Amino acid sequence: MAHVSLEVAERRKAWSFVAPALVWTFVFFVAPFLFMAAMSLWEQQGGGIVRVWKLNNYIAFFEKDALFRGLTNSLEITAIVTVFSILLAYPLAWIIAERVPQKYQRTALILAILPFWTSYVVRSYSWLLVLSRNGVINQALLNLGVISEPLELASNRTATVIGFVHFFVMLLTLTIYANLVQLSPNYRRAAADLGANAFQTFWHVILPLTMPGIMTGAFLTFVLCIGDYVTPQILGGNNELVLPQIIMLQLGRRADFPMAAALSIILMLVVTAAYIACARWLKIERT
């Protein structure tokens, strides 16, 4: 009997520790989310919000090409950014983990993530100056005689992708490096003993074992990239709109909060789908 009471008391004690986090989550996530979901079913008419329960905002999203293309543009850019970031980050992480002497690895990592220390907005504007018609790249190519006319590198999708990749390569380098340094050298020795060459060892042993690091970084890249407003706004030149820009248009220009709420719910559903797709690699495992 005493044992049961002790167990109940311990359980209550545990709840008391968890309760603040649960209350915080409810007040600052669940409740606002439910309110946003409800608002997405309302309608903006004239100067005010009409509290009807209809799917009109969602229907408009699929019917109006300019809105729907916001999602497809977001998905295309995010996919391109994620693939390029992985392709650049993996070799960098591998070089730091495998080729840089251990005592210099921390310094190498700090150098790799140095751009993180500057403001995100400043970094985007810096890229605009680098990529512009009179920017460093065009001027260098013109001076070298490689081109006769400046390349159109700014204010388009290329500029947006470059700005994103610069940022997310740093993030992916960290997650992949963390995974690589945990691998025992015995895996490679065993593969070599079994007759595998360097490529086969990488393809069949190292790459599968570093998938959690890749997928964790890829998922973070996807979530941060698809929800970003600043980079496409500064570097894209408004030549195509991504979903967060369209959400901002509803809020800043039209004051159409119900439509903005509906678009935000759609964005959350896309992120949720991405999480489900990556979930098997995102488990926290301790071995």
Place this chain on the structure above:
Amino acid sequence: MTDFIAGISAPRFLTFAATLALAAAAAALTSEPVLAQDELNALVWCDHTDPALIEPFEKANNVKVNLKEYEGTGAGLSIIDQSRPGDWDVLVIDGVDVQRAVDKDILAEIPADALPNADIFPDVRMEANNSRDGRIYAVTEKFGYNTVSYDKTKVDPADMKDMSKLWSEKYKGRIAVYDYYLPMIGLTGIDLGKATASLTDADMPAIKDKLLALKANAKQVSDVVSSQTALATGEVDIVFGGGEWLTAGLVKDKPNLDWTIPEQGAVRWAQSIGVMKDSTKKDLALKFVQYIVSPEGQARLATSSCYWAMPANAKAGEHLTDEQKAALRWNEQADYLKRTQLYPIPTAELDAKMQDAWTEMLQN
């Protein structure tokens, strides 16, 4: 404490904690704002946030002016809708939208003798916009033009006198379009020979086609800062929709930048300022409005760091340097006022169609 926690069930504890948190949140949301008596809340455009404009008023009246910027009347009215009565004391609003604010009954009447009406340039007094039934609800404080800004060392200034040249192959990829649908639809309409005041649904297909053609010819569609940066750095040679507000502040360092009003005309904007009806500090709010439309306040507002433009009060000229007046084209205003039209004033339905057309233009 542990005994207390152990003495209640987990679900009850959670309910208790959640209720406490919600009660605290509700109390925070419903209680009176914790503001000192000497604070004034103003919903404004970015030019009012210049400390050089606000600090003299704050010091003279021992008051803190809290400023919130907004962009677009719809967004401003929405902020007011979501605020409690009395939250805002002063409102800066597009001159053509004052009547929307009057319709919503959010502006207080301003006594005529409290304003320097005789000193306001007659063409921008805009009584039909700022008053109703003989009652004054706002006063024009600043005006300017959405027209064509350009780098005169890179384009032929003669070309800039013909708006249709902006659609020509000659300037393809060299134009930034100002990202604000109302003046740009007005300008596009003017190029099509349609007066801004008479735009209807029927005009929108032609305007949309014209906008899409403009986008195809443009390098970018951008906000004030990005357009200004693009012109200053040589990324583009022309900003369509720009004007003195975009280039006047830069002329000192960039004398190659210029602006003009094409033969077809251009769009004129004007901003008004008024006192909020539910303000609990109406006297102080009126004092702020009076400061803004005073010659000194007007000179500071005209040369605000966010953007320059003509002051509505003619006496502001006494407080501006010759250089500043030249940048504002002080002596050419009579001609400019004749050749420009006010922003379109669409109904809610037409406004939605205009915004749809603008979004489609951005997305294509």
